[in-house]
Amino acid sequence: MTTIHFDAAACNLCRQCIEKCPFGALTLGDEGLEVNEKCRMCGVCVKVCPVRAIRFEQKPSRDPADKSKWKGILIFAEQENGELHPVTYELIGEARRLAAKVGYAVFAVLVGGEETEKNAEELLPYGVKEVFYYQHPGFSGFRADCCADAVADCISQLRPSVVLIGATALGRSLAPRLSVRFHTGLTADCTKLDINPNTDLVQIRPAFGGNVMARILMEYSRPQFATVRYRVMDRAEKTDGPTGRVKRMPVSDAMARSGIEVLKISPLPREKTLEEEEILVVAGRGAKNEEGVALVRSLAEALGGRLCFTRPMAECGLGDGGSQIGLSGRTVRPKLIITCGVSGAIQFTAGMSGSECIVAINSDPNAQIFSIAHYCVVDDLFQAVPAILEQLETGKEAL
Amino acid sequence: MNIVVCMKQVPATSRVEIDPETGTLIRLGAESRTNPYDLYALETALRIRERTGGRVTVLTMGPPQAEQMMQDAYRLGADDAVILSDRKFAGSDVLATSYTLSQGIRMLGIPDLILCGRQTTDGDTAQIGPALAEHLGIPHAAWVGAILKADKKSIEVRQTLASVTQISRLKYPCLVTVEKDICVPRLPSYRLKRETAGRPVRVLGFRDLPETDLSLCGLVGSPTRVESMFSPPENPRKVMLEGDTREKASALVAVLREKKLVEGGEAR
Ligand SMILES: Cc1cc2nc3c(=O)[nH]c(=O)nc-3n(C[C@H](O)[C@H](O)[C@H](O)COP(=O)(O)OP(=O)(O)OC[C@H]3O[C@@H](n4cnc5c(N)ncnc54)[C@H](O)[C@@H]3O)c2cc1C
Ligand SMILES: Nc1ncnc2c1ncn2[C@@H]1O[C@H](COP(=O)(O)O)[C@@H](O)[C@H]1O
Numbered sequence: 304m305t306t307i308h309f310d311a312a313a314c315n316l317c318r319q320c321i322e323k324c325p326f327g328a329l330t331l332g333d334e335g336l337e338v339n340e341k342c343r344m345c346g347v348c349v350k351v352c353p354v355r356a357i358r359f360e361q362k363p364s365r366d367p368a369d370k371s372k373w374k375g376i377l378i379f380a381e382q383e384n385g386e387l388h389p390v391t392y393e394l395i396g397e398a399r400r401l402a403a404k405v406g407y408a409v410f411a412v413l414v415g416g417e418e419t420e421k422n423a424e425e426l427l428p429y430g431v432k433e434v435f436y437y438q439h440p441g442f443s444g445f446r447a448d449c450c451a452d453a454v455a456d457c458i459s460q461l462r463p464s465v466v467l468i469g470a471t472a473l474g475r476s477l478a479p480r481l482s483v484r485f486h487t488g489l490t491a492d493c494t495k496l497d498i499n500p501n502t503d504l505v506q507i508r509p510a511f512g513g514n515v516m517a518r519i520l521m522e523y524s525r526p527q528f529a530t531v532r533y534r535v536m537d538r539a540e541k542t543d544g545p546t547g548r549v550k551r552m553p554v555s556d557a558m559a560r561s562g563i564e565v566l567k568i569s570p571l572p573r574e575k576t577l578e579e580e581e582i583l584v585v586a587g588r589g590a591k592n593e594e595g596v597a598l599v600r601s602l603a604e605a606l607g608g609r610l611c612f613t614r615p616m617a618e619c620g621l622g623d624g625g626s627q628i629g630l631s632g633r634t635v636r637p638k639l640i641i642t643c644g645v646s647g648a649i650q651f652t653a654g655m656s657g658s659e660c661i662v663a664i665n666s667d668p669n670a671q672i673f674s675i676a677h678y679c680v681v682d683d684l685f686q687a688v689p690a691i692l693e694q695l696e697t698g699k700e701a702l
Numbered sequence: 703m704n705i706v707v708c709m710k711q712v713p714a715t716s717r718v719e720i721d722p723e724t725g726t727l728i729r730l731g732a733e734s735r736t737n738p739y740d741l742y743a744l745e746t747a748l749r750i751r752e753r754t755g756g757r758v759t760v761l762t763m764g765p766p767q768a769e770q771m772m773q774d775a776y777r778l779g780a781d782d783a784v785i786l787s788d789r790k791f792a793g794s795d796v797l798a799t800s801y802t803l804s805q806g807i808r809m810l811g812i813p814d815l816i817l818c819g820r821q822t823t824d825g826d827t828a829q830i831g832p833a834l835a836e837h838l839g840i841p842h843a844a845w846v847g848a849i850l851k852a853d854k855k856s857i858e859v860r861q862t863l864a865s866v867t868q869i870s871r872l873k874y875p876c877l878v879t880v881e882k883d884i885c886v887p888r889l890p891s892y893r894l895k896r897e898t899a900g901r902p903v904r905v906l907g908f909r910d911l912p913e914t915d916l917s918l919c920g921l922v923g924s925p926t927r928v929e930s931m932f933s934p935p936e937n938p939r940k941v942m943l944e945g946d947t948r949e950k951a952s953a954l955v956a957v958l959r960e961k962k963l964v965e966g967g968e969a970r
Contacts, residue, residue: 307793307921325718328792340765342792344921344928384866445861445868447832448841472863476844479833482797488925489796491827510928511718512824517928524925562841562876566858567869582963606964624882631826639963649934650826656934660961662954674936678957680943680950690951695964 307342311335313356320348320357343511370464370502373525376402377410377463379454380426381473384570385418387425390469394531395429396539398467401498408432410461414453416443423549430542434549441559444568447476449561455484456558463526465504470530482528488521489528492630494535494653504529509630509649514671516649532634534578535657577626581638582608585628588615589644589665589684596621598688599643605695608639613651629654643684647672664688703756703854704813705747708803708834709740709775711768712824736771739819742880745887747817748779750852757781759810763791763802769903776898777890784810788907793921796829801918803830804837805911812838814874815857820845820881831879842877843870847884
């Protein structure tokens with residue numbers, strides 16, 4: 304475990320650390336520097352101290368995990384209403400990529416009702432070594448407590464080094480419960496993963512609420528839990544001659560017992576989700592008002608795509624929250640995305656940077672969005688969008 | 703009926719940048735506000751109390767400045783407010799934060815219902831609620847969009863999952879995290895403002911917790927560590943479209959046609 308160590312004798316009272324701390328976490332007390340609960344371990348103080356009076360100190364945790372006893376990567380294959388969630392194949396793809404680097408195998412676990420065995424078999428062609436499934440009528444419908452019991456049973460037997468879970472409504476209920484149970488770390492909504500030769504999982508996600516990405520490690524605990532959004536990682540390909548097998552795991556009545564009674568499950572009307580759209584057009588705060596939004600909407604309509612929004616637009620009521628793109632909205636990877644009046648904050652781009660073709664329209668040539676866009680239009684959207692609409696029209700006439 | 707609402711004070715602006723010279727964080731502005739998502743949790747608690755009677759206690763882990771948020775909560779109708787504040791809580795990640803909150807709740811006595819917001823605007827993990835439920839060994843339902851029934855024994859909730867909606871009943875004690883559209887939070891009342899003026903906020907530290915195990919709190923109790931930070935990389939293949947508005951528009955439409963992303967043009 305890391306703590307901040309302060310050497311009072313070396314300190315020259317320059318106060319640089321206090322001024323530069325982005326979180327206001329440092330104060331000068333009677334015995335020198337004091338770190339308060341706002342500290343996020345960003346390390347700025349360590350870097351700015353001219354006399355090196357501050358350093359990170361590694362303290363052995365109560366019980367550091369023996370890494371060699373935790374091997375392999377386990378993915379949670381989520382089912383809903385009897386169907387596998389498509390994020391499952393993306394988790395397998397990512398797990399295989401990571402596993403290849405450190406010579407690990409990939410495993411999967413399913414928890415559900417009668418359709419579970421069939422779904423477990425579906426995963427074998429994708430290069431999973433063993434698929435463990437817990438099938439019991441008590442597991443149909445989603446109950447976080449007993450689902451966690453079943454997955455915890457699997458983890459205790461398999462002892463995987465890494466557990467990947469989809470950052471879906473279910474996954475976000477399950478992952479925190481499991482990480483607490485194993486007294487280990489969890490990084491939510493990773494946008495990128497890697498693995499070090501010593502099997503430490505490198506988890507990258509936007510952090511601190513700013514335009515900053517953080518690399519996060521859990522060096523002393525196993526298993527390492529991470530959740531990943533749908534549409535962030537690449538789907539697994541089928542392998543030639545798969546050799547994996549499925550294994551039915553015994554389910555005790557205690558395991559299927561839950562404090563949650565499911566009264567009713569109703570399927571939602573099946574419509575194309577934002578994640579499935581091929582063309583998206585985003586209205587950001589630059590669209591200003593209803594008129595601007597209507598303009599951007601007509602571009603979406605002309606392209607046969609869907610209109611979506613940045614968070615400030617959803618918050619102020621100009622856009623609906625269900626169509627918000629980004630870290631606290633949806634993650635999309637369409638063929639084409641056109642952003643209109645979007646600054647390109649990292650919390651936004653985290654939800655769309657995997658798109659195949661990114662077009663940005665912004666009047667500010669220094670806008671962040673231009674650092675990730677493929678085609679950059681520096682212009683006032685109230686001028687540019689009508690011009691594009693006109694060009695699209697003339698094209699049609701030429702048909 | 704006892705309800706605990708977990709609320710957090712978050713930075714009012716999210717403007718943080720990396721200093722390109724030193725590679726360290728610069729934060730602009732130190733103002734705080736109540737995590738907006740937590741106001742829905744508080745409102746939900748107040749509405750349940752109106753039907754069942756009982757007490758609503760607001761709990762936070764954070765610096766003593768959270769007192770302001772607690773005074774605001776009193777003005778909205780909270781009965782009691784507790785801040786868990788100690789230097790030993792510094793640098794807490796999901797595991798340590800949820801553990802510390804669970805200790806605070808054990809100290810208050812496990813309530814019937816615990817309510818959390820969907821997520822915070824700074825941590826943005828949406829993980830504290832379920833983690834807290836696990837520490838306490840109670841069931842939870844996350845991202846609840848509607849409370850259909852709440853009496854003195856149990857609560858009925860509706861959740862929207864990926865392709866279904868699920869209605870479930872949870873017996874107390876349990877934890878529920880609520881969606882933003884569950885209700886419209888009320889405004890602070892002038893009458894309550896007068897009535898609660900000067901009502902104290904309890905501030906408790908590490909020593910007040912039932913278990914004083916330092917290895918579970920703050921930095922030491924946090925298994926995750928931020929190893930480094932960086933600005934997102936620039937895309938090397940970018941194309942700037944040049945010319946006046948019309949020229950840029952026609953260049954863009956030509957590209958889209960070439961990529962077969964739109965219909966029309968000679969390509970068809
Ligand atoms: C924890 C956390 C999570 C977040 N999650 C999300 C999320 O999921 N989704 C999200 O979107 N945000 C999220 N945010 C907010 C994010 O940091 C940004 O604040 C937000 O994305 C900015 O939205 P915007 O680009 O619409 O507005 P602004 O940043 O205000 O940008 C408006 C842009 O429009 C341009 N503009 C103005 N007028 C015109 C014009 N006439 N023509 C063309 N361009 C014009 C301006 O130059 C500017 O670049 C999150 C923040 C935090 C802290
Ligand atoms: N420090 C804290 N004190 C009290 N409640 C918190 C704290 N951090 C998070 N929460 C609660 O947990 C919810 C989810 O937070 P997060 O996991 O940070 O997105 C919030 O809406 C709060 O209800």
